[in-house]
Amino acid sequence: MAASKAERPAMAEEGLPAGKAAEVRASFARQGLMCAIGAAITELGPGRCALELPFSEGVSQQHGFFHGGIVGALADTAGGYAALTLLPVGSEVLTLEYKINFLRPAAGRRLLAEGAVLRAGRSVLVTRVDVFVLEEGQRHACAALQQSIMRAGAAPG
Amino acid sequence: MAASKAERPAMAEEGLPAGKAAEVRASFARQGLMCAIGAAITELGPGRCALELPFSEGVSQQHGFFHGGIVGALADTAGGYAALTLLPVGSEVLTLEYKINFLRPAAGRRLLAEGAVLRAGRSVLVTRVDVFVLEEGQRHACAALQQSIMRAGAAPG
Amino acid sequence: MAASKAERPAMAEEGLPAGKAAEVRASFARQGLMCAIGAAITELGPGRCALELPFSEGVSQQHGFFHGGIVGALADTAGGYAALTLLPVGSEVLTLEYKINFLRPAAGRRLLAEGAVLRAGRSVLVTRVDVFVLEEGQRHACAALQQSIMRAGAAPG
Amino acid sequence: MAASKAERPAMAEEGLPAGKAAEVRASFARQGLMCAIGAAITELGPGRCALELPFSEGVSQQHGFFHGGIVGALADTAGGYAALTLLPVGSEVLTLEYKINFLRPAAGRRLLAEGAVLRAGRSVLVTRVDVFVLEEGQRHACAALQQSIMRAGAAPG
Numbered sequence: 001m002a003a004s005k006a007e008r009p010a011m012a013e014e015g016l017p018a019g020k021a022a023e024v025r026a027s028f029a030r031q032g033l034m035c036a037i038g039a040a041i042t043e044l045g046p047g048r049c050a051l052e053l054p055f056s057e058g059v060s061q062q063h064g065f066f067h068g069g070i071v072g073a074l075a076d077t078a079g080g081y082a083a084l085t086l087l088p089v090g091s092e093v094l095t096l097e098y099k100i101n102f103l104r105p106a107a108g109r110r111l112l113a114e115g116a117v118l119r120a121g122r123s124v125l126v127t128r129v130d131v132f133v134l135e136e137g138q139r140h141a142c143a144a145l146q147q148s149i150m151r152a153g154a155a156p157g
Numbered sequence: 158m159a160a161s162k163a164e165r166p167a168m169a170e171e172g173l174p175a176g177k178a179a180e181v182r183a184s185f186a187r188q189g190l191m192c193a194i195g196a197a198i199t200e201l202g203p204g205r206c207a208l209e210l211p212f213s214e215g216v217s218q219q220h221g222f223f224h225g226g227i228v229g230a231l232a233d234t235a236g237g238y239a240a241l242t243l244l245p246v247g248s249e250v251l252t253l254e255y256k257i258n259f260l261r262p263a264a265g266r267r268l269l270a271e272g273a274v275l276r277a278g279r280s281v282l283v284t285r286v287d288v289f290v291l292e293e294g295q296r297h298a299c300a301a302l303q304q305s306i307m308r309a310g311a312a313p314g
Numbered sequence: 315m316a317a318s319k320a321e322r323p324a325m326a327e328e329g330l331p332a333g334k335a336a337e338v339r340a341s342f343a344r345q346g347l348m349c350a351i352g353a354a355i356t357e358l359g360p361g362r363c364a365l366e367l368p369f370s371e372g373v374s375q376q377h378g379f380f381h382g383g384i385v386g387a388l389a390d391t392a393g394g395y396a397a398l399t400l401l402p403v404g405s406e407v408l409t410l411e412y413k414i415n416f417l418r419p420a421a422g423r424r425l426l427a428e429g430a431v432l433r434a435g436r437s438v439l440v441t442r443v444d445v446f447v448l449e450e451g452q453r454h455a456c457a458a459l460q461q462s463i464m465r466a467g468a469a470p471g
Numbered sequence: 472m473a474a475s476k477a478e479r480p481a482m483a484e485e486g487l488p489a490g491k492a493a494e495v496r497a498s499f500a501r502q503g504l505m506c507a508i509g510a511a512i513t514e515l516g517p518g519r520c521a522l523e524l525p526f527s528e529g530v531s532q533q534h535g536f537f538h539g540g541i542v543g544a545l546a547d548t549a550g551g552y553a554a555l556t557l558l559p560v561g562s563e564v565l566t567l568e569y570k571i572n573f574l575r576p577a578a579g580r581r582l583l584a585e586g587a588v589l590r591a592g593r594s595v596l597v598t599r600v601d602v603f604v605l606e607e608g609q610r611h612a613c614a615a616l617q618q619s620i621m622r623a624g625a626a627p628g
Contacts, residue, residue, distance in 0.1 A: 032217035033224040036193075058193035067190040068252045069233045073226020095225045096595060096619055099256035099413040099570055101440045101460055103433035118458055119417035123594065124567060124621065126415045126458065128442075144432055144440065146415055146460045148567055148619060150595070253438060253462055256413055256570040258597045258617055260590035275615055276574035280437065281410060281464065283572045283615065285599075301589055301597065303572055303617045305410055305462060307438070346531035347538040350507075374503035381504040382566045383547045387540020409539045413570035 013044040019089045024049070024081050031077070039074060041081070047117035049081035055109050066106035068143075071131055075100060075145040078115035079127035083149040086120050092152035096124065100145040108135030111142075125149045170201040176246045181206070181238050188234070196231060198238070204274035206238035212266050223263035225300075228288055232257060232302040235272035236284035240306040243277050249309035253281065257302040265292030268299075282306045327358040333403045338363070338395050345391070353388060355395070361431035363395035369423050380420035382457075385445055389414060389459040392429035393441035397463040400434050406466035410438065414459040422449030425456075439463045484515040490560045495520070495552050502548070510545060512552070518588035520552035526580050537577035539614075542602055546571060546616040549586035550598035554620040557591050563623035567595070571616040579606030582613075596620045 013021045021044050028034055028041055034051075037059050043050035053059065053066075053074050061067040076098050084093050115129040131143035170178045178201050185191055185198055191208075194216050200207035210216065210223075210231050218224040233255050241250050272286040288300035327335045335358050342348055342355055348365075351373050357364035367373065367380075367388050375381040390412050398407050429443040445457035484492045492515050499505055499512055505522075508530050514521035524530065524537075524545050532538040547569050555564050586600040602614035 027219045030219040031224060032214040033227055036215035057189040060189035062184045062187035067188065067230060067234075068255075069226070069230020070190055072229045072233065072255070073224060076226045076229065077224075094262075095259055097256065097258040097568065097597075098225075098229070099254065099460060101254040101432075101462060102252055103440055104435070105251075118415075119455065121418070126417055126568075128458065141433065144442065144460060146413060146458060148415060254411065254440075256617060258589075258619060260597055261592070275572075276612065278575070283411075283574055285615065298590065301599065301617060303570060303615060305572060341533045344533035345538065346528040347541055350529035371503040372507035376498045376501035381502065381544060381548075382569075383540070383544020384504055386543045386547065386569070386571075387538060390540045390543065391538075408576075409573055411570065411572040412539075412543070413568065414543075415568040416566055419565075 015046045016044060016085060017089065020085060023089055024084060027084070028081065033073065034077060037070065039077070044081070044085060047082055047086050047120070048115065049078050049085065050112065050114045051078045053111040055111070063105070066111050066133065068102055068106070071102070071106050071111065071143050072098070072100045072145070074111060074113045075115070075129040075131050075143060076147065078113035079129045079145060079147040080149055082115035082117050082127050083125040086117055086125065087151060094150045094152055096148040096150050098145055098147035100143055102143050104140060104142050106133045106142045108133035108140070110134040112139070123151050172203045173201060173242060174246065177242060180246055181241055184241070185238065190230065191234060194227065196234070201238070201242060204239055204243050204277070205272065206235050206242065207269065207271045208235045210268040212268070220262070223268050223290065225259055225263070228259070228263050228268065228300050229255070229257045229302070231268060231270045232272070232286040232288050232300060233304065235270035236286045236302060236304040237306055239272035239274050239284050240282040243274055243282065244308060251307045251309050253305040253307050255302055255304035257300055259300050261297060261299050263290045263299045265290035265297070267291040269296070280308050329360045330358060330399060331403065334399060337403055338398060341398070342395065347387065348391060351384065353391070358395070358399060361396055361400050361434070362429065363392050363399065364426065364428045365392045367425040369425070377419070380425050380447065382416055382420070385416070385420050385425065385457050386412070386414045386459070388425060388427045389429070389443040389445050389457060390461065392427035393443045393459060393461040394463055396429035396431050396441050397439040400431055400439065401465060408464045408466055410462040410464050412459055412461035414457055416457050418454060418456050420447045420456045422447035422454070424448040426453070437465050486517045487515060487556060488560065491556060494560055495555055498555070499552065504544065505548060508541065510548070515552070515556060518553055518557050518591070519586065520549050520556065521583065521585045522549045524582040526582070534576070537582050537604065539573055539577070542573070542577050542582065542614050543569070543571045543616070545582060545584045546586070546600040546602050546614060547618065549584035550600045550616060550618040551620055553586035553588050553598050554596040557588055557596065558622060565621045565623055567619040567621050569616055569618035571614055573614050575611060575613050577604045577613045579604035579611070581605040583610070594622055
């Protein structure tokens with residue numbers, strides 16, 4: 001199911017401390033789910049992470065759109081890595097919770113999730129993620145997520 | 158990534174109107190995501206749906222646990238079909254939103270999502286889903302979801 | 315507990331259809347809770363509503379900050395009226411659900427909730443509301459809400 | 472707006488460590504909001520807290536029902552104190568976030584919120600709260616909340 005490297009969009013990154021982008025890329029590469037579905041990081045910055053996902057049978061629901069659960073998974077991941085960019089190299093994060101509202105059916109060829117940190121507290125970071133579906137050159141907002149991320153070491157369980 | 162039929166658990170169903178279980182099974186089989194990851198329906202009843210998912214590389218996050226986004230996807234799907242059981246044969250449903258709290262890392266060999274309808278309104282149904290991870294014969298609650306499902310025809314967009 | 319009219323901030327409104335601002339004001343005035351705590355509408359526009367609330371003993375929690383539940387109530391109300399501005403005069407709305415993340419303690423003299431519609435679907439509108447606390451001329455983001463609003467007539471129960 | 476002590480329901484409590492019930496009551500009494508609206512604790516136990524609120528003009532919305540924001544505030548408070556019962560005497564808690572689904576209009580004379588801890592982690596506790604409205608001897612589920620509570624000292628900001 002994985003897209004080839006050649007098909008993957010290039011990644012933009014700026015303003016991050018040394019080693020942070022490489023650390024995020026390495027962590028992302030260990031996420032079996034993101035690899036299996038062919039997701040890629042397209043942008044990283046301080047408190048920001050964008051991911052892109054091509055449509056395939058393996059991420060669809062019964063009407064041939066992106067499955068809402070995959071929309072949530074991509075957005076959850078974008079928010080988590082947006083948070084990780086703000087923490088010292090070597091940090092780990094855990095999702096405490098997320099909430100996603102669906103704005104329209106995710107019918108299109110690519111899905112784009114843009115995560116941004118709203119507030120970086122001492123142990124919890126709050127993010128918002130906007131998800132867009134791309135179809136015929138148009139970009140439509142299709143979901144909105146709000147999420148709590150915990151710095152590991154202050155683990156939830 | 159799909160589990161063979163022989164490995165899938167048998168499905169229990171009771172109390173449903175004629176044709177409803179077959180309709181839910183057919184809809185589930187058209188969900189490319191659920192097929193790709195090897196999820197199966199293990200229980201259906203009026204306002205109830207349980208799903209099971211074996212662990213595999215393709216549903217993992219960076220520490221080798223079930224990816225939180227997949228936990229959300231499985232729970233979202235269980236809640237949606239729990240809602241569908243209460244609607245007339247031929248109905249469609251859409252997820253308006255869901256919110257998931259993670260209770261502990263989903264570290265184990267199987268994931269079980271049990272969805273139940275809290276309230277079936279005229280156009281919106283509210284569900285709760287409990288997710289458990291199974292490891293060495295033990296079952297641990299690992300996530301809790303609360304969700305709004307809309308009867309299609311009264312579509313969100 | 316109500317603030318006198320003289321203390322209330324003036325309301326800005328523009329771009330709304332005839333009668334809409336008056337309708338929103340009349341509905342708001344019938345909300346016993348908003349009157350009891352002294353909340354006021356400070357801005358109305360197409361898909362937008364801002365509310366302001368002065369601190370008082372009656373809206374406090376045990377540390378003397380704004381109670382989180384009141385922060386949620388003010389944000390819920392701002393989101394609901396933001397949605398109502400987009401519907402024909404005579405429409406009614408119901409909150410289906412909301413989710414609020416607290417970004418910092420709401421310690422200050424005034425609370426400001428700014429609601430905006432993210433997506434206006436046929437029967438459901440999705441909003442986001444940002445809440446700020448004002449203290450010594452500074453404005454700090456203290457909460458973020460995401461909400462589903464249903465047009466009445468398509469009622470949830 | 473406060474109900475007199477004579478009108479308040481008696482509180483049931485059992486299974487709590489020495490001093491815990493008194494501590495919760497003292498904290499609740501310092502919540503200006505809960506006092507102003509006349510809310511009372513009706514039950515406390517390990518991981519459980521129930522609150523009751525009589526209807527009054529000051530907690531109403533534009534149709535004369537309980538305001539959804541007050542339903543959320545009461546549920547938020549019940550969940551927070553349910554969490555506090557599980558922590559050592561002297562602990563403080565903060566709400567990180569909550570999400571509430573409305574199941575039917577809260578039309579009735581009394582509101583009852585029953586909070587229970589789903590999972591008590593090291594720094595975060597997850598709760599669920601069920602809210603009922605009482606009318607003419609009948610009790611109807613009217614809202615469902617899911618919430619994250621943080622032990623203070625591990626503060627969100």
